[in-house]
Amino acid sequence: MRILVIEDDAGAAAYVAKGLREAGHAVDHAADGTQGLFLAAAEPYDVLIVDRMLPGRDGLAVIEVLRATGNRTPALILSALGSVDDRVRGLRAGGDDYLTKPFAFAELLARVEALGRRAAPEPAATRLKVADLELDLLARTATRGGRPIALLPREFRLLEHLMRHAGQVVTRTMLLEKVWDYHFDPQTNVIDVHIARLRQKVDRDFPSPLIHTVRGAGYRLGP
Amino acid sequence: MPAFARTTWFRLALLFTVLQLAVVLLVLLGVYRLTAAHVDARMDQMLAAEIEALETVFRRAGLPGLAREVAERSEQGLDSMIYLLADPRGGRVVGNLSGWPAEVRPDGTVRTIELTDPTREGRRVPVAARAFGLPAGHRILVGIDRSERRELQARIEIALAWAVGLTLVAGLVVGGWFGRRALRQVDVINATTTRIVEGSLGERVPRSGAGDELDRLAENMNRMLDRIAHLMGGLRTVTDAVAHDLRTPLTRLRARLETALAAPDLTEGARRSLEESVQECDRLLGIFRALLGIAEAEAAAGGEAVAEVDLAALATDVAELYGPAAEEKGLALELRTGAGPVPVVGNPQLLAQALANLLDNAVKFTPAGGRVSVVADRTDDGRPRLAVADTGPGIPVGERERVLDRFVRLEPSRSTPGHGLGLSLVDAVARRHGARLSLEGATPGLRVVLLFPGGERRLRAGVGAEAAGR
Numbered sequence: 051m052r053i054l055v056i057e058d059d060a061g062a063a064a065y066v067a068k069g070l071r072e073a074g075h076a077v078d079h080a081a082d083g084t085q086g087l088f089l090a091a092a093e094p095y096d097v098l099i100v101d102r103m104l105p106g107r108d109g110l111a112v113i114e115v116l117r118a119t120g121n122r123t124p125a126l127i128l129s130a131l132g133s134v135d136d137r138v139r140g141l142r143a144g145g146d147d148y149l150t151k152p153f154a155f156a157e158l159l160a161r162v163e164a165l166g167r168r169a170a171p172e173p174a175a176t177r178l179k180v181a182d183l184e185l186d187l188l189a190r191t192a193t194r195g196g197r198p199i200a201l202l203p204r205e206f207r208l209l210e211h212l213m214r215h216a217g218q219v220v221t222r223t224m225l226l227e228k229v230w231d232y233h234f235d236p237q238t239n240v241i242d243v244h245i246a247r248l249r250q251k252v253d254r255d256f257p258s259p260l261i262h263t264v265r266g267a268g269y270r271l272g273p
Numbered sequence: 274m275p276a277f278a279r280t281t282w283f284r285l286a287l288l289f290t291v292l293q294l295a296v297v298l299l300v301l302l303g304v305y306r307l308t309a310a311h312v313d314a315r316m317d318q319m320l321a322a323e324i325e326a327l328e329t330v331f332r333r334a335g336l337p338g339l340a341r342e343v344a345e346r347s348e349q350g351l352d353s354m355i356y357l358l359a360d361p362r363g364g365r366v367v368g369n370l371s372g373w374p375a376e377v378r379p380d381g382t383v384r385t386i387e388l389t390d391p392t393r394e395g396r397r398v399p400v401a402a403r404a405f406g407l408p409a410g411h412r413i414l415v416g417i418d419r420s421e422r423r424e425l426q427a428r429i430e431i432a433l434a435w436a437v438g439l440t441l442v443a444g445l446v447v448g449g450w451f452g453r454r455a456l457r458q459v460d461v462i463n464a465t466t467t468r469i470v471e472g473s474l475g476e477r478v479p480r481s482g483a484g485d486e487l488d489r490l491a492e493n494m495n496r497m498l499d500r501i502a503h504l505m506g507g508l509r510t511v512t513d514a515v516a517h518d519l520r521t522p523l524t525r526l527r528a529r530l531e532t533a534l535a536a537p538d539l540t541e542g543a544r545r546s547l548e549e550s551v552q553e554c555d556r557l558l559g560i561f562r563a564l565l566g567i568a569e570a571e572a573a574a575g576g577e578a579v580a581e582v583d584l585a586a587l588a589t590d591v592a593e594l595y596g597p598a599a600e601e602k603g604l605a606l607e608l609r610t611g612a613g614p615v616p617v618v619g620n621p622q623l624l625a626q627a628l629a630n631l632l633d634n635a636v637k638f639t640p641a642g643g644r645v646s647v648v649a650d651r652t653d654d655g656r657p658r659l660a661v662a663d664t665g666p667g668i669p670v671g672e673r674e675r676v677l678d679r680f681v682r683l684e685p686s687r688s689t690p691g692h693g694l695g696l697s698l699v700d701a702v703a704r705r706h707g708a709r710l711s712l713e714g715a716t717p718g719l720r721v722v723l724l725f726p727g728g729e730r731r732l733r734a735g736v737g738a739e740a741a742g743r
Contacts, residue, residue: 059521065528072535130520135569152524152558154551155531204593230594234566234626235559238633243597266548 051096051166052076056086056112057128058104062151066099069155070162083107090116095123096166099158102129102140110143117144124165128153137233156267160219167218178213181273183252183260185213192252199251204229208248212261212271221268245269277452280459286448290440297436305429312422316401320383320417323354324403327415336411340367343413353418355388355400361410370414377414379406385419399423458487462494474502520561527554563694570623570701582621584659584725585610588649591625595632603641611650615657617725619706624659627702630695631661631721639665639718656727662720673712699723 053075057063060081067077078093080086083104090098090112098116102109113125127145129136140148147161178185182195190206192199201209207229212220222241226232245261253259262270277283323346331339343356347369357368365372376386381403388400402416458481465478477498478491533539534547592608599606617624628647635645643664652658668676677700703710703723713720 061525062528065525065532068532150562152520152527152554154555155528230590232594232625232629233622234629235562236594236629236633238598238637240594240598243601244594246601247597266551 051163052078052094053097053099053162053166054078054080054086054090054093054095055099056080056083056090056104056109057099057101058082059101062101065155066158069159073159073163075162083109083112087112087115090123091119091121097162098123098125099162100125100127100145102127102131102136110140110145113144126158126161126165154266156219156264157221157223160221160224160268163218164215164220164224167215178210178216180213180216180271181258181260182256183213185210194252194256197255201248201251204244205248205251208244209252209271212269215271217270217272219264219267219270224268277449277456280452280456282455283448283452286444286451290444290448293440293444294437297440298433301429301433301436305426308425308429309422312425316417316419316422317383319351319354320401320403320415323417324405324415327413331407336407336409339407339413343367353421355402355414355416355418357414359412359414361412363412366411368414370416373412373414374402377402377404379404379412379414381405386416388416455487458491462487462491466494469498474498474505515561515564520558523554523558523561527551527558530554560694563698566626567694567698567701570698570705579618579620581616582619582624584615584617584624584649584657586614587621587625587628588647588659591628591632592647594629595636599632599636599645602636602639604636604639605644606636607644607646609646609648609650615649615651617657617706620702623702623705627699627723628659628661630699634695635661635663635665635719639663643718652724654727657725659723659725660720662715662718664715664718667714667717667719668712670714676712677710 053070055063055066055070055077057066057079058081063079063081067079070077078089078095080089083106085106086098086100086104087107098113100109100112104112109127109129113127116123116125124146125144126147126149127140128149128151129140130151137148146165149158149161176186176188178187184193185206186192187210190203192201192206192209208225211225211229222239223235225241225244226236249259249261253261258273260271260273262272264270327339327342330342334341340358343358344367346354347356347367355368355370357370357373358366359368359373360366363373370388374386374388377384383401383403385399385401387397389397398418398420399422400416401419402414404412404414406412462478465476468476477495480491480495481488530547530551534544534551539547588610589608592606596606632645632647639645645661645663648658648660648662650658676696699721700710706725708723708725711722711724713722
């Protein structure tokens with residue numbers, strides 16, 4: 051993917067760029083809002099990573115201008131401000147995701163890849179299929195190898211999210227945000243227990259597990 | 274009792290009215306006494322003069338002369354005078370009185386009697402009368418009608434009634450008016466302070482411009498609030514500085530550690546200590562996040578995220594999130610919601626986080642086999658209520674206040690993970706929503722209750738945070 055990082059802190063920018071390049075992405079860097087806006091408008095990027103507080107032009111303003119001109123490139127906002135209000139403001143300005151500094155690189159990478167995937171217009175699928183696991187989104191049923199799996203509504207949504215991002219790393223925070231719509235970190239890791247439940251139902255009776263734990267990052271669903 | 278009647282103004286007005294009434298009564302009583310004494314004296318004089326005149330006639334012209342004089346005076350004299358010349362048996366000889374009143378004896382003393390006076394349409398009138406015996410057994414009675422004095426008394430009574438009535442009405446009206454006016458101003462001040470306590474720190478008390486004591490009070494309150502806003506602004510700057518200046522280097526530190534972890538030639542020991550360092554970083558960052566979250570909740574920011582939140586749905590969701598974790602620990606998690614939604618106005622994320630913190634604690638501290646219950650309902654008087662109860666060790670009564678303070682962890686819990694900020698956040702969120710947080714003993718265990726204000730209430734936040742110089 052081609053990614054633009056708009057970040058004034060050189061150290062943070064270098065760290066992000068280096069990590070993204072190692073993950074196989076092409077990265078451009080802009081050190082202020084004006085340059086960032088210019089680049090983002092001129093070049094076709096898959097994802098923008100925008101720091102909220104920038105010299106010259108505020109990160110939210112950059113996104114607002116882009117959106118006003120019809121540019122729909124997915125944007126991830128980075129901010130040292132973690133309040134609910136700031137998040138709401140960021141998303142209202144046209145940001146697609148919001149990550150509070152400091153973050154683990156794995157978290158950033160997972161979110162950037164999820165956003166990049168979203169850019170490709172997804173057909174309005176009514177069935178999701180990964181290996182022999184199938185999800186019928188209309189009937190809300192799951193089968194693996196033809197055998198039905200009984201899922202609770204929340205488990206279904208959890209599995210659906212994992213399957214929509216099959217092959218990608220999905221972090222615990224992402225799951226909490228996307229499946230439960232909670233934007234805080236619970237002290238104990240409640241998500242792990244939910245995943246363990248899901249694993250029991252999806253993987254236990256089958257030789258090859260589909261839900262994998264990615265160390266230090268989160269989970270990945272795939273063969 | 275209407276509200277204005279309980280104001281100091283009204284009470285003062287009432288007190289002054291009573292005092293004024295007392296003065297009016299005293300003055301009128303004094304006037305009455307003086308006037309009555311004067312009238313009495315004049316009547317006594319008139320009576321004495323009349324008797325003297327008749328005595329002179331009697332001495333000069335004897336009984337026949339006296340009879341003539343009496344007849345003449347009865348016909349043409351003053352209306353108020355009463356004469357009767359009687360024979361020794363008491364029969365009328367001449368005069369304007371029909372018969373001798375039994376209670377008057379001819380001994381020269383003054384006697385006040387009630388007479389039915391034919392010349393005054395048969396009214397009974399008070400009369401001061403003196404009677405004298407004449408030689409040959411005749412008697413004469415001279416009297417003066419004192420009903421004038423009674424009329425005076427009646428007039429004074431009417432004046433008194435008017436004075437009392439007018440004073441009372443004036444006192445009550447003026448007192449009520451001042452009371453209402455003061456109450457309006459005080460109500461404005463109270464409403465403003467309530468909003469400020471709820472978090473709209475940018476609110477100021479409107480001035481009436483009258484320059485009176487309430488206006489000066491409002492001015493001083495505003496100055497005090499400006500000072501508080503200034504101090505809070507300073508505090509917020511410090512928090513922001515902590516957030517920025519400490520979190521940024523910590524982020525870099527964490528990034529370096531992650532980069533170091535990515536190196537392929539690490540020994541197992543080095544890897545483990547790097548991983549532990551990353552975890553330590555995360556723990557520190559978690560504490561910062563929690564502290565800033567509390568600061569945020571307390572400073573009443575988050576206005577844009579305010580919405581109507583159904584506590585029943587919220588409880589269902591959060592309980593569902595913790596369900597597997599509770600089951601894993603061998604706890605029964607029980608959810609009780611009343612019939613229908615329990616709406617409050619607030620920040621859904623903060624409320625969910627508060628409930629999550631409570632459930633987190635409950636699951637953490639309740640030993641296996643216990644029970645955790647979440648309740649979202651309304652109290653009997655209709656106030657929304659959110660409660661989490663467990664069958665854990667509970668919190669001793671004396672410690673319940675203290676656990677709301679930041680970083681406080683009770684001795685037995687030191688071994689469990691956590692940073693002692695969970696309940697502080699719940700407390701901050703509760704205060705932010707005008708809810709009362711109480712920690713109660715269950716038998717056994719702990720019951721934490723959030724009692725929200727009832728009625729139609731709109732959360733006015735954000736505006737205040739902006740105005741406070743954010």
